Amino acid sequence: MVTALSILLILTSLVLVLLVLLHKGRGGGLSDLFGGGVTSSLGGSSIAERNLDRITVGTGIIWFACIVALGLLLKFS
Amino acid sequence: MLTAFVNAFKTPDLRKKLLFTLFIIALFRVGSVLPTPGVDAAAVRRCLDPVLQGGSGNSIYGMLNLFSGGALLQLSVFALTIMPYITASIIIQLLTVVIPRLEALKKEGHAGTQKITQYTRYLTIGLAILQSTTIVALARSGQMFQGCNETIIPNDGILTLATMVLTMTAGTGVIMWFGELITDRGVGNGMSVLIFVSIAAAFPTSLEAIRRQQGWGTFIIVLAIGLVIMAAVIYVEQAQRRIPVQYAKRMLGRRAYGGSSTYIPLKVNQAGVIPVIFASSLLYLPVLAAQFNQNAGWAQWINANIARGSHPVYMIGFFLLIVAFTYFYVGITFNPTEVADNMKKHGGFIPGIRAGKPTEDYLHYVLSRITAPGSLYLGLVSLIPLIALVLINANQNFPFGGTSILIVVGVGLDTVKQIESQLQQRHYEGFLR
Numbered sequence: 001m002v003t004a005l006s007i008l009l010i011l012t013s014l015v016l017v018l019l020v021l022l023h024k025g026r027g028g029g030l031s032d033l034f035g036g037g038v039t040s041s042l043g044g045s046s047i048a049e050r051n052l053d054r055i056t057v058g059t060g061i062i063w064f065a066c067i068v069a070l071g072l073l074l075k076f077s
Numbered sequence: 078m079l080t081a082f083v084n085a086f087k088t089p090d091l092r093k094k095l096l097f098t099l100f101i102i103a104l105f106r107v108g109s110v111l112p113t114p115g116v117d118a119a120a121v122r123r124c125l126d127p128v129l130q131g132g133s134g135n136s137i138y139g140m141l142n143l144f145s146g147g148a149l150l151q152l153s154v155f156a157l158t159i160m161p162y163i164t165a166s167i168i169i170q171l172l173t174v175v176i177p178r179l180e181a182l183k184k185e186g187h188a189g190t191q192k193i194t195q196y197t198r199y200l201t202i203g204l205a206i207l208q209s210t211t212i213v214a215l216a217r218s219g220q221m222f223q224g225c226n227e228t229i230i231p232n233d234g235i236l237t238l239a240t241m242v243l244t245m246t247a248g249t250g251v252i253m254w255f256g257e258l259i260t261d262r263g264v265g266n267g268m269s270v271l272i273f274v275s276i277a278a279a280f281p282t283s284l285e286a287i288r289r290q291q292g293w294g295t296f297i298i299v300l301a302i303g304l305v306i307m308a309a310v311i312y313v314e315q316a317q318r319r320i321p322v323q324y325a326k327r328m329l330g331r332r333a334y335g336g337s338s339t340y341i342p343l344k345v346n347q348a349g350v351i352p353v354i355f356a357s358s359l360l361y362l363p364v365l366a367a368q369f370n371q372n373a374g375w376a377q378w379i380n381a382n383i384a385r386g387s388h389p390v391y392m393i394g395f396f397l398l399i400v401a402f403t404y405f406y407v408g409i410t411f412n413p414t415e416v417a418d419n420m421k422k423h424g425g426f427i428p429g430i431r432a433g434k435p436t437e438d439y440l441h442y443v444l445s446r447i448t449a450p451g452s453l454y455l456g457l458v459s460l461i462p463l464i465a466l467v468l469i470n471a472n473q474n475f476p477f478g479g480t481s482i483l484i485v486v487g488v489g490l491d492t493v494k495q496i497e498s499q500l501q502q503r504h505y506e507g508f509l510r
Contacts, residue, residue, distance in 0.1 A: 006236050006237070006240045009114070009243070010239060010240055010243050012247075013243040013246065013247035014243065014247075016247045016250055016251065017202055017250040020198075020250040020254045021199065021202065021250070023254065023257065024191070056254065060251060063247060063251075067111060067113070067114055067154055067244060068111070070114035070115075070240075071111070071113075071114045071118075074114055074115060074232075
């Protein structure tokens, strides 16, 4: 059980990192960290981007559930 | 002030943005206290308590732990927080000066910046893998908490360790995404809001530690000093030199363009807190090197002089590094040649100064003189926690001083300004009068 969950967690972690990297980066690095100009990006996101969001959120929920479940299992085993 | 808050929540789109930001912040905090599977959370707690209360222990992790709001030493899922992203941004920022291809990308405008951001994100994940491996290795060998003999990771099979490293890496990815979501759909710049949250989350613990150790008197004094420093920091952060720029009127078709007079705002502290972060991470390097071979002569000198923040050698080095980095960073971010060029292209000039080369020289002159007090101010403010450490024997992470106060005030001002500009679109009075 623990092994299966660990493997699932590893897989979801990898997928999650990939999905996050697929997103278009917003906010250009350090120049607007800590008090740069006020830049508001207009324009909605495309359908591809929206679907990507949905998949990322889904994977994120599975990832989170895995962490909690694994943590509880290890604690009471 | 209060009516402004009410108005902010009355405006539908602004309310949506504020609630979204709060929701992400809540998720971020949950992840910061959720222990990574495989870590014995109870053992970590037992090891952590003396560090939080005594405040003596390891000052090495002070800086890193400050940014993570306690998440690092708890070995939580978000233990790395945005540190990898900050490091990656700094590295890329520095590399743009060195590597011609990156410089070309930067000049390309929007598309180029997007590409640089994408590189930064890849580098962030790479750094996250490295750092999470380091942290897991440190925790496993028991070096994370010196003088604490608990086994933090009870079962150190290869599968458990791999799971931990990957979970922390994915956590960093998620934080990066959170930051971008806040920038995109929430209020303020996501990354800085998340740093703000981490630092602010550490305030109650440090204040509580001071109250317990030193009593109510010192506690109130600390609070008062904190407020005074905060006011002073806001005063300097808002200070700027306005260089007037006049744009020539010109006709395009039947319309008249330009003819307006604006100004270039040159802030006294143009560099923000970046120099402070640079300096402290640079001073952290020799300490790290000394950890690997502790018996050498130079390592012992480092351990005696630099490892503790209260030593004069450390203070002087810190101060000088900050002043140097301020000049360096302002040099990177504000390019007088570029500004002068742009002004010339659009028919703008500074009254009394010719366009082109003289303008460039003038901007350079003003900038280098305005940066002098700015850099001294940065150095002095970041010395506050170190001096306070000596004066009242508080712990290293004295809540009101140095980096934390600069970041908190800077981000706070920025976010409030952004909310304000949104409010003004609907003709409400804002927070700042």
